[in-house]
Amino acid sequence: MRHVIGWLLLTPAAILLIAFTYWPIGATVADSLFSRGNPIRPSRFIGLENYALMADDPIFWQVLWNNALFALGTIPASITLALLMALMVNRALPGRALARMAFFTPTILPMIAVANIWLFFYTPDIGLIDQIAGLVGLPGHNWLGDPDTVLGAIIVMTVWKEAGFFMIFYLAALQTIPPELWEAARLEGAARWTYFRRILFPLLMPTTLFVLINAILNSFKLVDHLFILTKGGPDNASNLLLYYIFETAFSFFDTTYAATLTVVLLALLAVLSLVQYGVLDKRIHYR
Amino acid sequence: MSPRGALETGATWLLALLWISPLLYALWAAFHPAEFAVTFDPLAPLTLENFREALARAPFPRYMLNTFILVTMLLAAQFVLCTLAAYAFARYRFKGADIAFALVLVQLMIAPEILIVENYATLAHLGLVDTILGIGLPYMASAFGIFLLRQAFKSTPKELEEAARLEGCGTLGVLWRVYVPLARPTYLAYGLVSVSHHWNNFLWPLVVTNSVETRPLTVGLGVFGAPESGVDWSVVSAATLLSVAPLMLAFLLFQRQFVQSFMRAGIR
Amino acid sequence: MFHDLKKAVVGTAAATALMAGVAGASTAQAETELTMYYPVAVGGPLTEIVDGMVADFMAENPDITVNAIYAGNYNDARIKALAALKGGEPAQLSVMFSIDIYDLIEQDAIVAFDDIVETDEEKAWLNSFYPTLMENGRTGGKTWGIPFQRSTIVMYYNKDAFRDAGLDPEAQPATWDALVEAGQALTKDDGSRWGVMIPSTGYPYWMFGALAMQNDQVLMNGEGTETYFDAEPTVEALDFWRSLGTEHGVMPEGTIEWGTLRQNFLEGKTAIMWHSTGNLTAVKENASFDFGVAMLPANERRGTPTGGGNFYIFKDATPEERSAALKLIRFMTAPERAAEWSMKTGYMGVSPAAYETEVLQAYVEEFPYAAVARDQLEFATAELSTYQTGRVRKALDDAIQAALTGSKTPAEALGEAQATADRLLKPYR
Numbered sequence: 001m002r003h004v005i006g007w008l009l010l011t012p013a014a015i016l017l018i019a020f021t022y023w024p025i026g027a028t029v030a031d032s033l034f035s036r037g038n039p040i041r042p043s044r045f046i047g048l049e050n051y052a053l054m055a056d057d058p059i060f061w062q063v064l065w066n067n068a069l070f071a072l073g074t075i076p077a078s079i080t081l082a083l084l085m086a087l088m089v090n091r092a093l094p095g096r097a098l099a100r101m102a103f104f105t106p107t108i109l110p111m112i113a114v115a116n117i118w119l120f121f122y123t124p125d126i127g128l129i130d131q132i133a134g135l136v137g138l139p140g141h142n143w144l145g146d147p148d149t150v151l152g153a154i155i156v157m158t159v160w161k162e163a164g165f166f167m168i169f170y171l172a173a174l175q176t177i178p179p180e181l182w183e184a185a186r187l188e189g190a191a192r193w194t195y196f197r198r199i200l201f202p203l204l205m206p207t208t209l210f211v212l213i214n215a216i217l218n219s220f221k222l223v224d225h226l227f228i229l230t231k232g233g234p235d236n237a238s239n240l241l242l243y244y245i246f247e248t249a250f251s252f253f254d255t256t257y258a259a260t261l262t263v264v265l266l267a268l269l270a271v272l273s274l275v276q277y278g279v280l281d282k283r284i285h286y287r
Numbered sequence: 288m289s290p291r292g293a294l295e296t297g298a299t300w301l302l303a304l305l306w307i308s309p310l311l312y313a314l315w316a317a318f319h320p321a322e323f324a325v326t327f328d329p330l331a332p333l334t335l336e337n338f339r340e341a342l343a344r345a346p347f348p349r350y351m352l353n354t355f356i357l358v359t360m361l362l363a364a365q366f367v368l369c370t371l372a373a374y375a376f377a378r379y380r381f382k383g384a385d386i387a388f389a390l391v392l393v394q395l396m397i398a399p400e401i402l403i404v405e406n407y408a409t410l411a412h413l414g415l416v417d418t419i420l421g422i423g424l425p426y427m428a429s430a431f432g433i434f435l436l437r438q439a440f441k442s443t444p445k446e447l448e449e450a451a452r453l454e455g456c457g458t459l460g461v462l463w464r465v466y467v468p469l470a471r472p473t474y475l476a477y478g479l480v481s482v483s484h485h486w487n488n489f490l491w492p493l494v495v496t497n498s499v500e501t502r503p504l505t506v507g508l509g510v511f512g513a514p515e516s517g518v519d520w521s522v523v524s525a526a527t528l529l530s531v532a533p534l535m536l537a538f539l540l541f542q543r544q545f546v547q548s549f550m551r552a553g554i555r
Numbered sequence: 556m557f558h559d560l561k562k563a564v565v566g567t568a569a570a571t572a573l574m575a576g577v578a579g580a581s582t583a584q585a586e587t588e589l590t591m592y593y594p595v596a597v598g599g600p601l602t603e604i605v606d607g608m609v610a611d612f613m614a615e616n617p618d619i620t621v622n623a624i625y626a627g628n629y630n631d632a633r634i635k636a637l638a639a640l641k642g643g644e645p646a647q648l649s650v651m652f653s654i655d656i657y658d659l660i661e662q663d664a665i666v667a668f669d670d671i672v673e674t675d676e677e678k679a680w681l682n683s684f685y686p687t688l689m690e691n692g693r694t695g696g697k698t699w700g701i702p703f704q705r706s707t708i709v710m711y712y713n714k715d716a717f718r719d720a721g722l723d724p725e726a727q728p729a730t731w732d733a734l735v736e737a738g739q740a741l742t743k744d745d746g747s748r749w750g751v752m753i754p755s756t757g758y759p760y761w762m763f764g765a766l767a768m769q770n771d772q773v774l775m776n777g778e779g780t781e782t783y784f785d786a787e788p789t790v791e792a793l794d795f796w797r798s799l800g801t802e803h804g805v806m807p808e809g810t811i812e813w814g815t816l817r818q819n820f821l822e823g824k825t826a827i828m829w830h831s832t833g834n835l836t837a838v839k840e841n842a843s844f845d846f847g848v849a850m851l852p853a854n855e856r857r858g859t860p861t862g863g864g865n866f867y868i869f870k871d872a873t874p875e876e877r878s879a880a881l882k883l884i885r886f887m888t889a890p891e892r893a894a895e896w897s898m899k900t901g902y903m904g905v906s907p908a909a910y911e912t913e914v915l916q917a918y919v920e921e922f923p924y925a926a927v928a929r930d931q932l933e934f935a936t937a938e939l940s941t942y943q944t945g946r947v948r949k950a951l952d953d954a955i956q957a958a959l960t961g962s963k964t965p966a967e968a969l970g971e972a973q974a975t976a977d978r979l980l981k982p983y984r
Contacts, residue, residue, distance in 0.1 A: 002379045002380065002381055003379075003381040003382045004381075005375075005379055005381070005458055006375045006379030006380075006381025006382075006384060007375070007381055007383075008375075009371040009372060009374055009375035009379065009458075010371070010372050010375045010376075010381075010387060012367075012368050012371060012372075012428070013368045013369065013371065013372035013391075013428035013433065014372075014387070014428070015428075016368065016424065016425070016427050016428035017390070017391060017394060017428045017430075019409060019425075020399050020402070020406055020409065020424065020425035020428075021393060021394045021397060021399070021402070022390070022393075023405075023409070024402040024405030024406050024409065025397065025402065027405045027408075028402060028404065028405050031404075031405070059953075084302075085302070088295070088298070088299040088302070089299065091295075093292075093295070093296045093299060094296065095300065095303075097542070098303065099299050099300065099302075099303040100546065101539075101542060102303035102304070102306045102307040103302075103303060103306055104545075104546065105306075105307065105310065105535075105538070106306065106309075106310075108483050108487070108531075108534055108535065108538050108545075109310075109487070109531050109535075110486070110487035110488075110489060110504075110505045110508070110530070110531065111487065111489060112487075112489050112505045112508050112509045113505075113508060113527045113530055113531050114309075116508070116523050116524075116526075116527045117309050117310070117312065117313045117524070117527060118309065119815070120312070120316070120324075120520055120524075121309070121312075123812065123815045123818075123819075124807060124809075124811075124812075124819075125746070125749075125807075125819060125822075125824040126815070126818060126819055126822050126824055128312065134746075139746055140746055140807075142807055142808070142809035142810070142811075144810075144812065145755075145756070145807075145809035145810035145811060145812065145960070146808075146809040146810075146960060147956075147960045147962055160306070160309070164306070168546060171546075217396065220401075221398060221400065221401065223490065224489040224490060224505075224509075227489075227493075227509055228509065230756070231756065231757075233756055233810065233952070233953075233956055234755070234756065234809070234810040234956035234957075234959070234960050235953045235954075235956035235957040235960060235962060236953060237960075242400075242401070242490075245403070245404070246403065246490065246494075247945075247949075249403065249404045249407075250494065250634050250638075251630055251634065251945045252943070252945040252946050252949075253637070253658070253662070253945075254946075255404050255408075258404045259404055259405070262401070262402065262404060262405075265401060266397065266401070269396050269397055269401070270396075272396060273392075273393065273396045321841075322843075343603075344602070344603075345602075407638075411638075416638065416639070416644065417639070417644060497592075497624065497626065497635045497638070497639055497644070498624050499624070499625070509627075510625075510627040510631065519818075520818065
């Protein structure tokens with residue numbers, strides 16, 4: 001009986017999960033084995049040809065590399081800042097609520113709006129950054145138009161958006177750490193840095209891992225800003241995997257190649273999932 | 288306060304100011320005439336012209352209504368679906384529950400927008416392209432929601448359920464009378480996270496919607512601010528503020544709940 | 556259920572109306588509903604103008620209802636319209652990028668106008684537009700697209716800056732050399748003003764089409780199956796573009812943003828910009844200085860690609876819908892409307908008759924720059940358009956950006972783009 005009721009309760013959610021998660025995963029893999037079709041030349045089975053095409057596609061390798069750089073650029077920086085912010089606003093200080101709000105606000109803005117605002121900063125000559133640079137006599141720079149700086153510019157913006165979000169988790173974790181620990185450590189003569197390194201940081205480890213997974217996930221999912229800022233340019237210098245998938249599917253109408261690219265993204269996420277499970281287990285164990 | 292404490296307080300304020308300054312800039316640009324968008328003159332006249340202009344150029348109230356319908360509908364569906372599923376996982380040790388739960392968690396990692404190509408095809412088959420329902424449908428069975436509510440239900444004392452059963456409550460009665468009320472903070476937390484996530488979601492709605500009647504705010508703003516139309520900063524700033532205003536306002540009013548909700552949602 | 560009921564009621568009503576019509580010996584028509592997608596790629600509140608024109612059309616044709624949907628930029632419009640068709644949503648016509656023609660034919664989405672026009676008058680109408688504007692709409696001997704929001708690239712320049720630099724504001728640089736020379740005079744060493752800006756995001760291949768044409772080289776053949784990206788004059792053209800930044804220092808290095816360029820020009824940060832004529836009205840309304848508009852300069856010859864959007868009619872439309880769509884398109888492109896459209900936006904009047912209307916003649920008299928685009932048509936060519944246009948275009952865009960940002964040499968970048976295009980186009984030859 002409980003089996004029946006259990007499954008009945010699960011059914012509505014299960015139908016939607018099958019329709020929009022499991023089925024499309026399978027369909028993606030299947031589609032990646034077919035050629036691009038059109039009304040005149042229907043799509044046909046071509047085995048792994050799309051994968052061979054992908055291996056030869058320099059843009060694919062570049063977006064993958066960009067994604068790695070984007071992750072490397074955003075994750076350590078936003079996590080470090082998040083931790084710093086959490087420590088800053090976890091202590092008593094005048095205007096604490098305001099400071100917390102300032103850090104957290106970017107989190108609730110849509111990425112599209114963020115990109116709109118930051119476009120003003122990065123525009124050469126008339127943008128805010130160049131104007132401020134101009135005041136102190138520095139030459140302007142074409143931040144989004146230079147392949148050496150475009151990814152960096154986007155990373156800075158993303159860190160701004162994400163740090164406050166991660167701060168919340170650290171703040172929550174810090175509030176569960178009894179203040180007596182610091183008192184005790186101080187009595188032992190530990191310096192603050194030692195306390196942080198030897199006691200606090202290890203205690204925050206589960207949070208850090210959780211935030212880390214989330215940050216990696218975001219670095220694959222977040223492409224909204226590219227629509228406003230760069231469209232992946234110049235010469236793909238800021239293109240990311242999901243944006244390339246979007247372009248391939250909806251600008252070039254090559255759904256089978258887009259499926260092939262999606263398979264790579266899925267594989268990456270699958271690896272991440274396995275790590276996530278390990279981490280999650282550890283967390284539960286830890287508690 | 289010790290000098291060190293003062294220094295830290297100063298540093299905190301400085302960082303906070305730096306963090307909020309992009310928004311302050313957007314406010315500046317939106318409330319001043321276009322010629323002051325990139326020049327700062329404290330005596331520049333204030334104006335609402337940019338907002339008028341933005342409203343005249345694009346139907347932002349309609350977009351806002353669409354977003355509002357979307358998040359409300361989605362949240363209601365999420366509550367129902369996730370509650371039922373979470374209850375099953377928390378209290379019915381049915382056959383295959385572990386595997387089913389592991390499968391549900393897959394969606395935590397693989398969000399529907401990753402699968403845009405196939406999900407779009409599915410939606411086209413269902414005839415739901417360019418509908419608000421179509422934007423929401425893939426997100427209704429939320430693994431995150433199931434996960435959170437399962438945790439909450441698990442911590443509900445079994446005795447309460449037994450007492451309710453003795454009073455003659457059925458499965459759904461117990462769920463409604465006992466579990467749901469006790470999980471209220473979790474619903475609030477999940478609700479705020481869900482609303483702010485879907486208020487801000489862009490890629491999937493962009494793909495699915497074609498018309499003013501369905502387009503949510505983010506897509507409307509994306510279409511409006513697309514640099515193809517030649518950026519008019521002051522007006523784009525005004526439009527941007529219009530789009531974020533309701534959520535910002537809610538956030539400012541319920542700041543504590545927001546922050547606590549995000550915290551709660553994070554501890555899972 | 557409710558829906559069925561509604562249908563039944565409407566059906567009965569229509570039948571009644573039809574009978575009444577027959578009785579009255581007049582031909583009453585059942586209402587035709589049209590859905591039209593359209594993009595807006597350049598400045599100004601164009602949606603209002605389109606909506607106004609559509610409203611006028613419906614007032615004149617009460618039996619036709621038009622649902623005009625603004626779909627963002629050209630890319631969005633194509634995606635939306637094709638997606639709607641695939642998803643079974645109704646759409647009978649659309650304004651889409653003139654260069655989408657081959658993709659639309661390949662998708663079997665559109666129908667040639669030759670198959671819709673019936674009367675001699677309608678056939679003559681097909682030939683009433685500027686021939687250069689028809690180039691992108693014709694292939695295989697058939698007409699698939701009717702010009703609507705069409706433009707060319709023109710050179711906007713800041714006359715005050717010219718005076719300030721000691722140049723004659725009426726002597727517009729007419730050759731590449733003159734452009735460089737003027738640019739050098741106009742560029743300020745402190746970086747507060749550049750000589751020239753040619754945008755290289757958004758539509759780099761379009762700007763490049765102008766430079767290539769000026770070097771007497773087109774970018775593709777008329778069948779959309781061959782590209783000439785690695786031809787010597789093409790490479791030279793890209794060399795020249797790049798040299799403006801690297802060698803002559805009259806343009807910033809790196810790419811220049813399409814969307815914010817107008818703002819740069821209006822702020823006086825660049826003395827000359829190349830941009831779509833579609834920006835003319837926006838510049839006219841917002842420039843706080845004396846500005847001029849000129850044809851693009853020449854090297855071997857003058858040249859610019861045409862650009863912008865054409866009307867297409869979808870294959871799925873029923874015969875009644877097709878003829879209603881044709882009616883709408885004829886209305887929207889009629890000389891008076893084309894004249895009005897041109898004055899309000901800066902896009903071109905698409906037919907010689909538009910420039911013969913009194914209003915536009917008066918406007919050109921008062922504001923001669925409105926005719927620059929038309930005069931330049933004589934030197935114009937089709938915009939880059941091939942099969943697999945999105946990808947071929949991206950290959951060229953990437954090559955241009957790679958060369959401008961210095962990560963590849965022009966020859967190298969264009970060689971790769973040509974190889975990509977060859978691979979993509981081989982199946983169509």
